[in-house]
Amino acid sequence: MRVVLDGRFIQDHFPGIARYTYNLTRSLAAVADHPFDVLVDPWTANGRYDLATLASRPGLRLRPVAAPAFHPLGMLRIALALRDLGAEIYHSPYYFVPPWTPGRLVTTIFDVTSARFATFLPSRQARIAYNLATFWVLKRSYRVIVPSANTGHDLVTLYRAAPSKLAKIPLGVDQRFNPASPAAIEVVRHRYGLPARFVLYVGINKPHKNLRRLVEAFAEAERPNDVVLVMAGREDPRHPTGAALAKAAGLADRVLCLGDVADPDLPALYSAATVFAFPSLYEGFGLPPLEAMACGTPVICSRAGSLPEVVGDAGLLFEPRDSSDLARALSALLNDAALRQQLAEAGRARARRFSWDAAAKATWQIYLDVVRS
Numbered sequence: 001m002r003v004v005l006d007g008r009f010i011q012d013h014f015p016g017i018a019r020y021t022y023n024l025t026r027s028l029a030a031v032a033d034h035p036f037d038v039l040v041d042p043w044t045a046n047g048r049y050d051l052a053t054l055a056s057r058p059g060l061r062l063r064p065v066a067a068p069a070f071h072p073l074g075m076l077r078i079a080l081a082l083r084d085l086g087a088e089i090y091h092s093p094y095y096f097v098p099p100w101t102p103g104r105l106v107t108t109i110f111d112v113t114s115a116r117f118a119t120f121l122p123s124r125q126a127r128i129a130y131n132l133a134t135f136w137v138l139k140r141s142y143r144v145i146v147p148s149a150n151t152g153h154d155l156v157t158l159y160r161a162a163p164s165k166l167a168k169i170p171l172g173v174d175q176r177f178n179p180a181s182p183a184a185i186e187v188v189r190h191r192y193g194l195p196a197r198f199v200l201y202v203g204i205n206k207p208h209k210n211l212r213r214l215v216e217a218f219a220e221a222e223r224p225n226d227v228v229l230v231m232a233g234r235e236d237p238r239h240p241t242g243a244a245l246a247k248a249a250g251l252a253d254r255v256l257c258l259g260d261v262a263d264p265d266l267p268a269l270y271s272a273a274t275v276f277a278f279p280s281l282y283e284g285f286g287l288p289p290l291e292a293m294a295c296g297t298p299v300i301c302s303r304a305g306s307l308p309e310v311v312g313d314a315g316l317l318f319e320p321r322d323s324s325d326l327a328r329a330l331s332a333l334l335n336d337a338a339l340r341q342q343l344a345e346a347g348r349a350r351a352r353r354f355s356w357d358a359a360a361k362a363t364w365q366i367y368l369d370v371v372r373s
Contacts, residue, residue, distance in 0.1 A: 001089065001368070002037070002087055003087075003367050004036070004037045004082055004087040004091070005021075005024075005025060005038045005039070005091045006038075006039050006093060006094070007025055007038040007039055007040045008040060008065075008067060008069060009021050009069065010049050010051070011041070011045060012045040012047055013045070016287070017093050017110070018048065018049060019287065020093060021093045022049045023171075023174060023356045024363060025054055025060065026053075026054060026057065026356070027172070027360035028363065028364060029054075029059055030057075030357065030360065031364055032059055032364055033364075035060070036060065037063050037085055037087075038061065038063065039065050039067070040063065040064055040065070043066055065078065065081050069094070069096065070096065075098040075099070076098070079098045083102050087101070088103050088104065089103055089371055090102075090104070090105050090106070091105075091106040091107075091363075092106070093107075094107075094108075095107060095109055095133055097140075104142045104370050104371065105137075105141045106141060106142060106143050106366060106367065107138075107143075107144050107145070108145040108146075109138075109145075109151065109284075110146075110147055111151055111154070111282070111284025111285075111305070111306075112134075112155065112158055112159075113208060113282055115127075115154075115158055116154075116282055117207065117208045117282070119206070119207050119208075120208075131159075134159055135159055138155065138159055138161045138162075138165070141165060142165070142370045143366050144161065144166050145168075145169050145366065146168055146284075147169065147306070148284060148285050148309050148310070150306040150309060151306060152168060167366055169363060169366075170285070170310075170359065171285050171290075172354050173290055173291060173351050173354050174356065177266070177267050177270070177294040178267065178295060178296075179296040179348075180267050180268040180295065185268050185271055187268065188268035188272060192256075192258050192265075194272055195226065195227075196226065197224065197226055197274045198227060198229065198230045198272075198273055199218065199228070199230065199274065199275045199277050199334070200230050200232065200269065200273035200275070200277070201230070201276075201277050201279075202266070202269075202270075202288045202292075203233045203278070203280070203288055204235070204236060205233070205236055206239055207239055208281045210280055210302070211240075211242060211279070212245055213320065214229070214279045215242075216327075217279075217327040218255075218327075218330065219249050221327040222331040222334075223330065223331065223334045224335075227334060228254055228255065229246075229254060229255045229256070230256045230258065231255065231258065232257075232258040232259070232260075233261070235257075241257065242255060243255070243257045266291065267291075270291060271296065271297065273297050274334065274340070275298055275300060275330065275334060276288075276289060276293075276300070277300050277301075277330065278299065278301045279302050279318075280302050280304065280320065281304055281320050282304055283304070283305040283307055284305065284306055285306050285310060286301075286306060289301050289311055289315065290354060291351075293314060293315070293347030293351040294347070294351035294352075296347065296348050297344065297347070298316075298333055298339070298343035299315035299316070299343065300329040300333055301317055302317070302318065302320035303317040303320065310354075312350055314343065315347065316332065316333060316343070317329075
């Protein structure tokens, strides 16, 4: 069986897909029963993931190819590379794939955010192109991996995907996400100027992340005077920034915006937080709350999309379109140390159920099933 995994998405432009692809590739190398190939584009910007580490894994062969994800020439080069490698299985972690490729296609689709939120695809032409590409890849794929039952339901409901093609394989938590040592926390606290107690959000500032309501709820919550709201993550200049939202709410001095945080600092950042809040209106999976739970930080989380599947009863859930409900959850957790401890322990236990090794084993089994079908 000749498996080729498309690793071109291990790059800065695809932060979530990059994390999935990198961790899955690394874990596949440990569980695969024979070598496989990974296409990479070392000429794209990649400030987080070390391709040399992947290249050192036995049984994993990196195949460099200059193939931009959205360029017709890139599509052609991927198709030619798959032909030259004799691919029997081609696994793409993104729905936008070359129109003609050898081998049987396995695709991972994380969510349908672009279909549910017009701000992602503001033009009619972009929406038509997205929908056509999604319909087409669902029809062409032998199997479609989804990270949650919610994403599978959305694909069946919105795109008439065949349920028999869908395989639910939850994402994992990188083993480095554990409660950080006091020394590591102090280093990160000093590096970013963090207060002693704070509510943390990690993610981008796109509208579906619902940050306006998070700021409103923080203003409304009954909270100790020394608690600050900290927002970390890359900011898209097309949308209101955390600082702008805080200023509009009269909270400029109570909200700290860190911007994009170095990946190695994330475990200590999560560990330093008093509470982690994730108010998103929709997620295909939701790694940040899972990573926070793995670090022993109590979580309050939106009751939307796939998030209840991930968090379960190990976090406080709230209605994401109700700022007052979010404020009540914040108040409850910030003022109850026993509840925070209870959720911290439950969260760590919950997070241990999600591993990249399990995801890799299930994915390799998909390859076997497809090549034998």
